[in-house]
Amino acid sequence: MTVPEYSPRVIEPKWQRRWSQARAFEASNDSDRPKFFALVEFPYPSGEGLHAGHPRPYTAMDIVARKRRMQGYNVLFPMGWDAFGLPTENYAIKHRVHPRVVTQRNISRFRKQCQSIGFSFDWTREVDTTDPNYYRWTQWIFLQLYKRGLAYKSEMPINYCTSCKVGLANEEVVGGVCERCGGEVVRRIKKQWMLKITAYAQTLLDGLDTVDFLDKIKAQQRNWIGRSEGAGVDFQLLDDTTGEALEPLRVFTTRPDTLFGATYMVVAPEHPLIDDYANRITNLEAVRGYRDASSRKSDFERTEIAKDKTGVPIEGVAAVNPATGKRIPIWASDYVMMGYGTGAIMAVPAHDERDWEFARRFDLPIVEVVAGGDIQSAAYTDVEDGELVNSGFLDGLRVPDAKRKITAWLVERGLGEPKVQYKLRDWVFSRQRYWGEPIPIVDCPRCGLVPLPEDQLPLLLPEADNYLPTDTGESPLAAMTDWVNTTCPCCGGPAKRETDTMPQWAGSSWYFLRYMDPHNDDEFASKKALDYWGMVDWYNGGMEHTTLHLLYSRFWHHFLYDIGAAPYAEPYAKRTSHGMILGANGEKMSKSRGNVVNPDDVIAEFGADTLRMYEMFLGAFDQAIPWSTQGVAGCRRFLDRVWRVQQFAVSGEGIPEKIRAEVHGCVKKVTEDIERMKFNTAIASMMTLVNVIYTEGVATRGTLRTLLALLNPFAPHITEEIWELQGLGEPIYAQPWPKWDPAALVRDEIEIAVQVGGKVRGRVTLPLSLSKDEAERTLPDHPEIQRLASGRPIRKLIYVPGKIVNLVL
RNA sequence: GCCGAAGUGGCGGAAUGGCAGACGCCAGAGACUUAAAAUCUCUUGUCCGACAGGGCGUGCGGGUUCGAGUCCCGCCUUCGGCACCA
Numbered sequence: 065m066t067v068p069e070y071s072p073r074v075i076e077p078k079w080q081r082r083w084s085q086a087r088a089f090e091a092s093n094d095s096d097r098p099k100f101f102a103l104v105e106f107p108y109p110s111g112e113g114l115h116a117g118h119p120r121p122y123t124a125m126d127i128v129a130r131k132r133r134m135q136g137y138n139v140l141f142p143m144g145w146d147a148f149g150l151p152t153e154n155y156a157i158k159h160r161v162h163p164r165v166v167t168q169r170n171i172s173r174f175r176k177q178c179q180s181i182g183f184s185f186d187w188t189r190e191v192d193t194t195d196p197n198y199y200r201w202t203q204w205i206f207l208q209l210y211k212r213g214l215a216y217k218s219e220m221p222i223n224y225c226t227s228c229k230v231g232l233a234n235e236e237v238v239g240g241v242c243e244r245c246g247g248e249v250v251r252r253i254k255k256q257w258m259l260k261i262t263a264y265a266q267t268l269l270d271g272l273d274t275v276d277f278l279d280k281i282k283a284q285q286r287n288w289i290g291r292s293e294g295a296g297v298d299f300q301l302l303d304d305t306t307g308e309a310l311e312p313l314r315v316f317t318t319r320p321d322t323l324f325g326a327t328y329m330v331v332a333p334e335h336p337l338i339d340d341y342a343n344r345i346t347n348l349e350a351v352r353g354y355r356d357a358s359s360r361k362s363d364f365e366r367t368e369i370a371k372d373k374t375g376v377p378i379e380g381v382a383a384v385n386p387a388t389g390k391r392i393p394i395w396a397s398d399y400v401m402m403g404y405g406t407g408a409i410m411a412v413p414a415h416d417e418r419d420w421e422f423a424r425r426f427d428l429p430i431v432e433v434v435a436g437g438d439i440q441s442a443a444y445t446d447v448e449d450g451e452l453v454n455s456g457f458l459d460g461l462r463v464p465d466a467k468r469k470i471t472a473w474l475v476e477r478g479l480g481e482p483k484v485q486y487k488l489r490d491w492v493f494s495r496q497r498y499w500g501e502p503i504p505i506v507d508c509p510r511c512g513l514v515p516l517p518e519d520q521l522p523l524l525l526p527e528a529d530n531y532l533p534t535d536t537g538e539s540p541l542a543a544m545t546d547w548v549n550t551t552c553p554c555c556g557g558p559a560k561r562e563t564d565t566m567p568q569w570a571g572s573s574w575y576f577l578r579y580m581d582p583h584n585d586d587e588f589a590s591k592k593a594l595d596y597w598g599m600v601d602w603y604n605g606g607m608e609h610t611t612l613h614l615l616y617s618r619f620w621h622h623f624l625y626d627i628g629a630a631p632y633a634e635p636y637a638k639r640t641s642h643g644m645i646l647g648a649n650g651e652k653m654s655k656s657r658g659n660v661v662n663p664d665d666v667i668a669e670f671g672a673d674t675l676r677m678y679e680m681f682l683g684a685f686d687q688a689i690p691w692s693t694q695g696v697a698g699c700r701r702f703l704d705r706v707w708r709v710q711q712f713a714v715s716g717e718g719i720p721e722k723i724r725a726e727v728h729g730c731v732k733k734v735t736e737d738i739e740r741m742k743f744n745t746a747i748a749s750m751m752t753l754v755n756v757i758y759t760e761g762v763a764t765r766g767t768l769r770t771l772l773a774l775l776n777p778f779a780p781h782i783t784e785e786i787w788e789l790q791g792l793g794e795p796i797y798a799q800p801w802p803k804w805d806p807a808a809l810v811r812d813e814i815e816i817a818v819q820v821g822g823k824v825r826g827r828v829t830l831p832l833s834l835s836k837d838e839a840e841r842t843l844p845d846h847p848e849i850q851r852l853a854s855g856r857p858i859r860k861l862i863y864v865p866g867k868i869v870n871l872v873l
Numbered sequence: 874g875c876c877g878a879a880g881u882g883g884c885g886g887a888a889u890g891g892c893a894g895a896c897g898c899c900a901g902a903g904a905c906u907u908a909a910a911a912u913c914u915c916u917u918g919u920c921c922g923a924c925a926g927g928g929c930g931u932g933c934g935g936g937u938u939c940g941a942g943u944c945c946c947g948c949c950u951u952c953g954g955c956a957c958c959a
Contacts (some may be wrong), residue, residue: 238954280877284954287876292958317959330959399957409959417874418957487958543922588888607953681897683886688952695885698897742909747888748896755896758913817892822940824892862939868891870939 068789070707072671075785080182082784088797089129089184091255093581093593095138101597102129103576103636105145105605105613106191108568109170110533111155114177115653116679116691117645121604122808123676123778124642124685124743126183128602130777131738133184134801140597141184142579144191145171149568150228150244153499157532162500162584167194177184177663181672182780182798189582193571198578199501200522201464201588202570205620207504207515214260215493217513221334221359221402222492224252230495231256236612251359257494257503257564261619265289265486267633268618277639278686288611290487294318295471297386297410297480303344304382304391310344313337313383313394316405316485319412320474321466323387324455326410326654329394330375330422332402333358337394338378346380351396358398373399375424385410386479387456387470397422414439491616493567496539499530500565508552508559517553523561539563540564572613573620576600576635588629595631603636606644614639640741643687645679650690661691663841674700680743680778703782705754706775709763713790716764726756727770728808734774735804743778750775763790770802818852819870826852832866839863 083089104125129141147167156163166303171192178185191198209215223232227247231254236243261268269289272282297320298312313329331337333355342348344400354376375397382391399418400409401424413423413430420443423430430439435453437444443451452458458466474480494503504516504523516523526547531540541563542548552559574588618715621635646652647659656662666675677699683689719727730753737746753771757763763771769792776783776796787796811832818826828848830839843849844858854873860872 259876280954283877287955290955290958294959315959397957399959401958404958411959416959418959421957485958589881611954633895681885689885692885692898694898702897704912744885745896748887751896819891819940822891822938827892860939862891864891864940868940870891872939 067708068708070704070782072667072673072781076180076182076667076672076781077210079781079784080179082795083184083797084187086795087793088141089133089141090186090188091140091142092138093596095249097136097138099140099597099601100129100132100137101140101576101599101601102132103141103579103603104143105609106572106575107174108146108149108151109167109174110151111166111170111708112660113170114656114663116663117653118668118676119181119663120645120685121183121606122178122183124741125602125604125677126676127680127738127743127777130780130797131735131801132427133797134773134776134799136800139163140189140579141186142189142582143178143183143185143187144189144575144579145174145193146568146572146575147171147192147194148500148566148571150230150497150499152495162192163531165714169440177358180867181501181663181675182669189579191578191582193501193575194499194521196524197585199571200499201578202566203504203516203521203523204518204702205574205624206501206566206570207518208629209259209623210505210515212623212627214263214623216258216260217255218258219253219255220258221251221253222256223249224254225249230497231492244254256492257562259491259619260374260491261491261616262486262488264619264622264660265291265488266484267622268615271618271622271634275634275639276637278641281607281614281639281641284607288488288615292318292485292487294483294485295467295474295480296406296483297319297323297474299383299386300383301394301409302382302391304380305344305346305528310341310381313407313408314406315410316483316484317356317410319415319467320470320480321452321455321458321461321463322412322415322433323385323410323470324452324458325412325414325431326385326387326392326700327390327413327423327429327431328411329383330397330400330409330411330419331394332400333396333398333488334402334408335383335396335407337408338396341381345378347377350376351378354396358853361398373397373418373425375399375422375426377426384473386477390469393428395422395426403489404487413443414818415444417445419443420821431733433458440492491619493570495567497565498525498528498562500530500567501570502541502565503562505562506550506552506559507562508554508557510557511554511559512551514552514554514559518777520553525553525565539565541565547716564744569613569616573617574624576603576617577621577624577630591631594821599632599637600635602638602640604640604642607641610641640686642685643683643689645682646688646690648691648693653691659691666696670696670700671781673703673782677703677747677779683744685741685743702751703779705758706771706779707782707786709754709757709768709771710786710790712757712761712763713768714762717766717769718764719766719770720762720764723756723760723767724808725811726753727767728804731770731774731804732809735801738777747778750778765790768792769799772796773802814866816869818849819853819868820873822870828869834863834865836863836865839865839869843869 077764090758095125102125104121129139133139152163152166156166180410206215223237225232225242225247227245228242237249242249258532269291294317296316298314300312301310338351375395378394378396381394383394385392411419413419414432415434431454432439433452433455434450436450450463452461452466471482502523502525506514508514526544528544548561548563550559550561577589580597581589584590620844621630622633624630625633649659651657663675678696681699730749733749734746772783772787773796813829814832815827815829818828826848828846840861840863856873858871862870
């Protein structure tokens with residue numbers, strides 16, 4: 065039979081229209097079928113449009129979603145736009161367009177591109193974080209956090225990007241520079257909105273045990289939360305001149321067992337103790353000078369020169385080691401950070417590398433309290449099971465026992481207690497920028513900070529002519545006095561609005577919930593919708609969001625659960641992640657490197673199905689892979705071959721006996737590989753099947769049905785078109801997923817490799833029913849085995865049924 | 874330094890402890906064609922060999938096993954994350 069030409073340019077738009085007209089991929093909030101919520105990270109609609117990296121995770125989850133629909137699920141597979149953010153604002157400033165206009169334009173382009181790739185998103189549920197009907201609920205959640213004390217304003221040193229002119233969360237500072245622009249980051253003291261994510265540190269840690277995330281994702285989150293167990297210990301302070309007792313100084317230590325070895329203390333340069341005891345510190349100028357010098361260092365400088373310890377003694381105030389009763393000095397040094405623990409430490413130079421270096425540098429005493437090391441040449445830190453010495457009542461104990469005993473001893477005397485410490489810090493939640501959600505708080509001179517009543521939401525961003533960032537570090541909103549000046553919702557008097565906006569992470573912290581009920585004007589989502597959709601069944605996204613978006617959104621969701629607004633504590637049942645697509649030169653795709661691949665060009669030249677196939681075929685899904693144009697051509701070639709399978713079409717619903725095992729094996733492989741995200745081997749198996757069909761030169765309708773159904777989630781347009789051309793019935797999206805028959809995979813006889821001493825030397829054909837015992841009894845007489853043994857005695861014969869024969873001679 | 878991932882042909886990559894290199898790319902040969910492209914068929918880890926066959930081969934060194942790319946111990950390299958976290 066002659067086959068018409070394969071023309072993606074024609075058939076792809078055709079099927080995209082059909083799906084849309086048939087509402088083939090719209091999810092129902094009311095269905096008897098089991099539900100399945102598949103989620104991909106919604107993109108930031110940048111001015112550049114989609115690049116080749118975007119379709120990788122989208123195609124992967126599209127495959128899963130399409131397969132689930134065929135398996136009979138009511139699938140929710142939505143898409144939206146995380147559209148607030150700096151690049152849009154910067155672009156708008158540069159080109160003098162309103163960010164809203166830029167955003168709309170970018171979204172249109174992204175939507176069109178996504179549609180041209182044939183993703184089966186439910187477009188009736190599209191969300192846009194910059195839409196007031198959306199950010200109204202972002203603001204609402206913020207108010208709930210505020211009302212429960214989890215949003216607070218605090219004057220604290222923040223990371224400030226000198227180039228973006230904006231404060232950053234710890235998570236946004238990478239290697240001491242701004243994650244976004246690479247600009248220098250310095251510390252600035254500023255009043256900031258903070259979210260108390262630390263209150264959820266343990267919850268977020270425990271929650272990980274209940275979900276199916278890749279181990280490396282769990283590990284990275286655990287690391288970031290950074291739980292460590294130890295003790296809080298109070299050290300009595302004294303006026304070193306008069307001997308007068310002062311307030312005790314609290315430290316956190318993971319090694320309370322080494323208390324007898326604490327020969328001095330160190331506080332962070334910013335520690336309040338310096339100002340509190342200003343009149344007792346006899347070298348105040350030197351101490352303050354040191355503090356000022358370290359505050360001028362950027363984070364980058366601090367880490368660059370990390371190893372050279374600096375510091376200054378705080379004279380006039382001393383501490384008492386509670387175990388030895390000895391008076392010990394207090395130093396200030398920037399190797400101790402204000403942001404972790406209490407900003408003060410007890411230094412045990414014998415058993416901590418940093419303390420050891422510092423003690424060496426400033427000639428402070430080093431006292432060994434755990435035996436086994438050579439503390440003259442290095443700190444002895446490898447002490448899992450060491451024995452305590454020079455430690456009074458702890459002498460002779462092993463480290464774990466000593467920890468228990470000293471902690472109990474401290475508790476008894478009211479000098480300390482067991483303590484768990486986390487590295488996780490509270491989330492800096494304000495940005496001094498225009499293009500973000502306004503924070504719905506009013507500052508009243510009489511009533512203080514007053515939350516906006518919920519019925520006044522959304523608090524709209526004001527229209528503005530000028531939204532340039534200011535050099536003073538104030539938000540551009542601060543200059544819009546008509547908007548800023550308002551009345552207090554509490555007393556009705558004059559008051560000012562909060563002028564900072566929320567970070568980009570706000571809108572993305574709950575967007576998946578909005579998909580469940582996107583047009584609801586009364587709630588962020590109805591209880592019914594939340595109950596019906598429940599947890600996201602499968603969420604795929606980038607590793608780079610593990611400690612940002614993924615952690616933040618888990619935090620918000622736990623909070624919503626705690627206030628009864630969400631039915632489950634954890635939002636995502638399963639989380640996987642994809643590798644990046646690199647440029648052909650193996651480097652990250654970027655405009656500046658000139659190695660960006662635009663999916664539009666690939667679609668124009670090869671078609672969307674080829675793009676999808678290639679992105680899935682190029683390698684292991686979780687690994688970074690460079691783009692290869694030749695590889696793309698190979699995938700197009702495969703689809704051409706699939707198209708021409710039509711030339712072998714013959715009637716008959718059955719599958720020919722000769723290729724039956726092959727077909728069923730392929731069904732099994734593809735079905736299982738999609739679940740394991742082994743898309744490349746699933747495709748390889750379909751390629752093999754097509755090769756077999758070519759060799760046989762026969763494709764019954766039954767064979768064709770199976771092949772097209774399996775391939776449909778990967779290459780939906782071409783498969784639908786062939787299906788229609790061959791008159792195979794209702795479109796594939798409405799067809800059931802193929803099943804394999806295990807019986808078809810079983811053969812009577814099997815060819816088995818024979819090893820001699822572990823090396824393959826020959827092969828024998830054996831009945832599959834042959835048992836291990838029987839084989840090991842009878843095989844030594846087999847002529848082929850005899851030949852391979854070539855007269856030498858067979859000491860042992862191992863038969864693994866269906867796998868291998870191994871001779872030991 | 875700590876945590877995580879990886880190291881296999883010319884290339885991208887396959888392989889529940891059981892025939893290493895599936896599938897694809899590149900390259901080569903043949904068929905078709907006046908010719909080329911496209912297509913179809915075949916070859917293609919490496920060394921020796923005309924073939925049969927054999928030697929060597931999964932970053933390095935050991936080990937466990939009848940059998941190791943896969944498991945264990947010790948290293949090296951690359952990539953990602955964290956990093957003076959007490």
